[in-house]
Amino acid sequence: MSAIVTTRGLVKRYNGTLALAGLDLDIGEGEIFGLVGPNGAGKTTTLSILATLLQPTAGDAEIAGLSVLRSPDRVRRVLGFMPDAFGVYDDMRVWEYLDFFGRCYGLPADRRRRMIADLLELVDLADKRDSYxxxxxxxxxxxxCLAHALVHxxxxxxLDEPASGLDPRARVELRELLRELRTLGKTILISSHILPELEELCTSLAIIDHGRVVAAGTVGEIETRLRAGAVFRARVLGDGAELEAARAVFAADPGVASAALRDDGVVEIGFRGDDEGAAALLARAVGAGVRIASFARAASDLEELFLQVTAPNHVDEAGPGPADGGGG
Amino acid sequence: MAQSVTTARRGPRLRGRFGGLTAVAVKELRGRMRGRRAFALITLYVGTLALFAVAVYQIARTAAESQAALGGTSPFVSAQVGQAVFAGILLLETLVVVFLAPASTTGAISLEREKQTLDLLAVTPLSSLAIVLGKLFSALTWVLVLVFSSVPLTAIVFVFGGVAPEDMVRGYAYVLALAVGLGALGLFFSAAARRTQAATILSYATVLVITIGTGVGWLFWQALASQPTSQQPVVIQRGVDFAVPGKAVDVVVPEPAATSAPSSSSTLPGPPEALVWLNPLVAVADIVCGTDTDPYSIACTAVASVTGRQVAGTGPIMDLPAREEAVPVKVWNGAGGWVDASNNLGAVAPQFSSSTRDNVWPQGALAWLVVGAVSVALSVRLVRPGGRLLPRTPRRGPSPEVTA
Structure with missing residues (x-):
């Protein structure tokens, strides 16, 4: 898989503030690539540079082999951009909106007509064609806005934070839409500060913080690289004694670092090992007669790891240090 | 084969350039002309203008009739009414452009910034020039629709006579240039200022300086330059008595400011004409004066004092051969009684025919077009995010700290 988007040593400084400190990215063709990081990590700056809206202080980026610095005009023709915060024009109908951007790309009238119909179908707005x-x-x-980015x-x-401000249903629809676009052969770069949002959708991820890539690779690679231990949650049926016995069964496993019983009958298991090990752990527990209603990797575990990865850099912002002695 | 390659290369490029311009213009015009609002505004505007024309007509007619009643210039009454209506309409239209043209563009770029739509536009292959010109074109189209919707109304003056079609063309040509310049100026402020509010304030402050400021500045300068002298130099000019065709009369006029500089005791030279080139009122006065029969009408006097040349309209004043013999002339000097001004005769040759028309307004129109071109050029530099007026100076700062 060849890289279609690459950045090399991207540096961006705003009036002395370092937003990007030498960012290197390689995004393969046909991937859905997630750019994750806390607010202020440099996600929007990176996307703005790729979209030719910003000039990097140093470094360069290439899209489809075209430098964003040397040939921004040609780069603009191969990319579609959906900014984080975007507005809509007043006094404009849906089809006119797409027609306008079609004209901006110099599409002839008949192609615009077809494009508008196709795109409205794709983003499920065909019945809103004449709405404002x-x-x-x-x-x-x-x-x-996503459709507008596809006119050419x-x-x-x-896509900069495409899911922000959307309700859960709209998020699901957006995710489906992005999957569909991937099948059309598009390479998609998505940024988000919420990891789970990307985890299920992306083929590859880069976690960035303070303008630098902290971790990059496929979702699985990152998980294994970041994970010192995974957290599994097992909901166990039974009364107090049975629960305690179940906890003991889990705790006895060599791969388990810790097993704690929560009030709601869930055993939280700190587990060091791969998926094979997890399967074996579950089999042993079932074999020992533990009645397990559910057994799953905690959904936000990567999120927690993500927070761990990015946390040390935030110590200075985390409030009064230990030297303050605290009050309370 | 080779030909098809070149056309294939040139076609999209050309279409891209003009298509981009029309893309922005079409989008803007769709928004502006949608619904009843635009048409209601045009109706209101033309209606107001018609009422105004009727008012001017009534006033001019009353004045002309009373003049005619004194046995004055009855053959010219109709022409005078036509000229007054023309002057009134032209003045009003100029004011409309002065107020509407900047307003139609001060939001062009800054509103896109405020509504966060500029980024969407900036990532398209549209050139900055296409964005700026598309915005300007659509804004001006709207203003010019208003202005040109008044053409039939202005044509009423031909019923009265006294105004040549060329005068009307002059008037609309100037208004067009003024609209281009002011619209581009508003667009520049819109591109330069972060907020529309700031752009609007800056635009109107500039318009105020250009219209009223230059006029006041000119008068102030002139007051400083022309120190009172004991004897105001005068010249004798020849004209024709309206009432008695063919009879020549001598007219005593103060010597024009520019030529009086040597005899004046002031050290400051008179204000340069260029100071008021951008002043729309002076240009309108010039165009109106072009139709005037009376070289001492308000319009012509204003133009004469600005240019330092005597001007006259198209009226029955005509060029006469300069007199050979000296004629004793007594002139009231304002303080010391009558003085003999005969020796001033011929100091300045009468210049009726040399400068009857087009004294200031062509320069004014050209100046506005230059303002427009400069504003567009500057706006183009500012329209894309991160744009700046001056080219970025390569700073040799410390290399960015890229630590592992």
């Missing part, structure tokens, strides 16, 4: 843009819900506007059939899509 400002009258659409936030989720619909988001989908329309770009090979690379840059």
């Amino acid at each position: 843009v400002q009258g659409l819900s936030r989720g619909m506007q988001q989908r329309l 059939d770009p090979s690379v899509l840059l």
Whole structure:
């Protein structure tokens, strides 16, 4: 898989503040690549540089072999961009909105007509064709904005926080839409500060913090690299004694670092090992007669790891240090 | 084969350039002209202008009739009414442009910034020039629709006479140039200022300086430059008595400011004409004066004092051969009684025919077009995010700290 988007030593300084401190990224063709990091990590700056909206202080980035510094005009033709915060024009109908951007890319009238019909179908806004843009819900506007980024059939899509401000249902719809776009052969770069949002969707991830890549690779690779231990949660049936016995069974396993019983009958297991080990652990527990209603890797474990990875850099912002003695 | 390659290369590029411009213009115009609002505004505007024209007509007619009643210039009454209506409409239209043209563009870029739509535009292959010109074009189209919707109304003056079609063309040509310049100026402030509010304030402050400021500044300068002298130099100019065709009369006029500089005791030279080139009122006065029969009308006097040349309209004043013999002329000097001004005769040759028309307004129109071009050029530099007026100076600072 060849890289279609690469950045080399991207540095961006705003009036002395270092937003990017030498960012290197390689994004393979056809991937859905997630850029994760806390607020202020440099996600939007990175995407703005890739979208030719910002010039890096140092370094360069290439999209489809075109430098964003040397040939921004040609880069603009191969990428579609959906900014984090975007507005919509007043006094404009949905089809006019897409027609306008089609004209911006110099598409002839017949191709624009077809493109508008296709895209509205794709983002499920066909029945809103003649509605005013400002009258659409936030989720619909988001989908329309995504459609606008597709008018010229770009090979690379840059989406800055596409799911922010969406309700859960709209998020699911967006995710489905992105999967569909991937099957159309688009490379998609998504940023988010919420890891689980990307975890299920992305093929690869880069966690960035303070303008630097902290970890990058496929979702699985990152998990194994970051994970000192996974957290499993097992909901066990039975009364107090049975629960305590179950906890003891888990705790006895050599791969388990800790096993704690919560009030709601869930055993939290700190587990060092791979998926094979987890399967073996479950088999042993079932074999020992523990009645397990559910056994799952804690959904937010990567999130917790993510927080661990990015946390040390935030110590200085975390409030009064130990030297203050505290009060209370 | 080779030909098809070149056309294939050139076609999209050309289309991209003009298509981009039309993309922005079409989008803007769709928004502006949608619904009843635009048409209601045009109706209101033309209606107001019509009422105004009727008012000017009534006033001019009353004045002309009373003049005619004194046995004055009855053959010219109709022409005078036409000229007054023309002057009134042209003045009002100029004011409309002065107020509307900047307002139509002060939000062009800054509103996109405020509504966060500028980034969407900036990542398209649209050139900055296409964005700026598309915005300007659509904004001006709207203003010019208003202005040109008044053409039929202005044409009423032809019923009265006294105004040539060329005068009307002059008037609309100037208003067009003024609209381009002011619109581009508003666009520049819109691109330079972060907020529309700031852009609006800056635009109108500039318009105020250009319209009222330059006029007041000119008057102030002139007051400083022309120190009172004991004897105001005068010249004798020849004209024709309206009432008695063919009879020549001598007219005593103060010597124009520019030519009086040597005899004046002041050290400061008179204000340069260029100071008021951008002043729309002076240009309108010039165009109106072009139709005037009376070289001492308000409009012509203003133009004469600005240019330092005597001007006259198209009226029955005509060029006469300069007199050979000296004629004794007594002139009231304002303080010391009558003085003999005969020796001033011929100091300045009458210049009626040399400068009847187009004294200031062509320069004014050209100046506005230059302002427009400069504003567009500066706006182009500012329209994309991170744009700056001056080219970025390569700073040789310490290399960014890239630590592992």
